[in-house]
Amino acid sequence: MADHSRPVTGYPANNPYPNPYTATAFTHAAPHPPPNRPPPTPRAIFLRRLIAILLAIFVIAGIITLITWLALRPRLPQFRVDSLSLSNLSLSPNSSLLTANWDLRFTVHNPNHKITIYYDALAASLYYKGESISDTTVSPFMLGTRDETALRATFAAVDRYVDGWVVEGIRWEKTVRGSVSFNVRMAGWVRFKAGAWRGRRRFLRVYCGELPVGVSGKGGTLVGGPRRCVVGL
Numbered sequence: 001m002a003d004h005s006r007p008v009t010g011y012p013a014n015n016p017y018p019n020p021y022t023a024t025a026f027t028h029a030a031p032h033p034p035p036n037r038p039p040p041t042p043r044a045i046f047l048r049r050l051i052a053i054l055l056a057i058f059v060i061a062g063i064i065t066l067i068t069w070l071a072l073r074p075r076l077p078q079f080r081v082d083s084l085s086l087s088n089l090s091l092s093p094n095s096s097l098l099t100a101n102w103d104l105r106f107t108v109h110n111p112n113h114k115i116t117i118y119y120d121a122l123a124a125s126l127y128y129k130g131e132s133i134s135d136t137t138v139s140p141f142m143l144g145t146r147d148e149t150a151l152r153a154t155f156a157a158v159d160r161y162v163d164g165w166v167v168e169g170i171r172w173e174k175t176v177r178g179s180v181s182f183n184v185r186m187a188g189w190v191r192f193k194a195g196a197w198r199g200r201r202r203f204l205r206v207y208c209g210e211l212p213v214g215v216s217g218k219g220g221t222l223v224g225g226p227r228r229c230v231v232g233l
Contacts, residue, residue, distance in 0.1 A: 074192045074199070077117055077143065078109040079206050079229035082150070084182065087219040091171050096164045098133065102126055102155040104184060106208070106229075110143035115194045117143045119204075122188035126155045129183070131166045133157050138186065153184075174215045179223055184208040202233045 040048075083105045090099040104124075110117050122138040134155035143149060173180045186206040192199040208229040214220045 074115050075111045076231045076233065077190075077204075078111060079186070079208065079231055080107045080109070081105075081184070081208050081211060081222070081227045081229060082107055083226075084184075084211050084213055084222040085219070086180075086213045086215060086221070089215065089218045091167050092159075096162050096167050097159045098157050098162050098167060098170070099159055100133075100157050102134065102182070104153045104155070105150065106153070107148055107150050108141075108143060109148035110146060112192075113145055115192050116145060118191045118193065119143070120189040122186045122204075122206075124153045124155075124184060124186045127183040127185065128162075128166050128170060128180075131162055133160060133162065133166075133182075138188075153186075178216075179212040179214045179220070181210050181212045184211065184229075205232050206230070 081104065083103075085103045087101045087103075088099060092098070104126075108119075119141050121140050124136050124138055125132050126134045134157045136153050136155055138151055138153055141149060141151070170180050184206075185208075186204075188204055189201045190204045191201050206229050208227060211227060212223050214223040
């Protein structure tokens with residue numbers, strides 16, 4: 001007779017296979033396949049290739065220009081004030097009116113060995129400290145390699161209305177120091193050219209500061225000799 005109190009030995013019975021999934025187990029429908037995109041038209045292909053070619057041309061041209069610029073190593077022109085004379089100075093005692101004439105002589109030098117510099121008209125302004133007193137224009141000119149030229153700019157103010165501190169400042173410098181300091185600023189477009197290579201136009205700025213004019217009576221001249229100007233692009 002079998003003894004049912006003894007433990008059963010041996011391998012456990014295998015679990016049965018799970019029930020297969022039914023259609024109701026999926027609550028979301030399968031995604032639709034992506035739509036077939038039409039192939040690009042010949043016109044679109046042509047435009048893409050044209051844009052790629054133009055971009056390549058611009059990049060190559062920029063690289064060539066940069067290499068040429070670095071090889072030539074263009075240097076900035078040099079400006080020097082040779083003289084500045086003052087005449088017909090009149091300061092209104094009871095108002096902010098100024099009358100005077102200035103005659104500026106300056107030299108421009110091209111230090112480059114291979115580059116010619118072309119200058120458009122230069123706009124020139126004469127200042128007393130930060131106050132603009134008179135404006136003029138210097139005609140266009142050209143400087144060959146290692147060349148220089150002497151130029152002239154004349155300024156005039158006839159009953160020019162200025163701030164009161166300008167008249168008082170000029171009067172004080174004339175009386176106490178015996179000289180009055182003026183500033184000249186010039187600006188204009190220039191182009192560098194070497195043989196077939198022509199650089200793009202650049203905006204040139206020139207600052208000639210602290211130009212002391214010894215004043216006696218109604219006129220005077222620059223004291224201390226020629227002065228170099230600061231030049232930048």
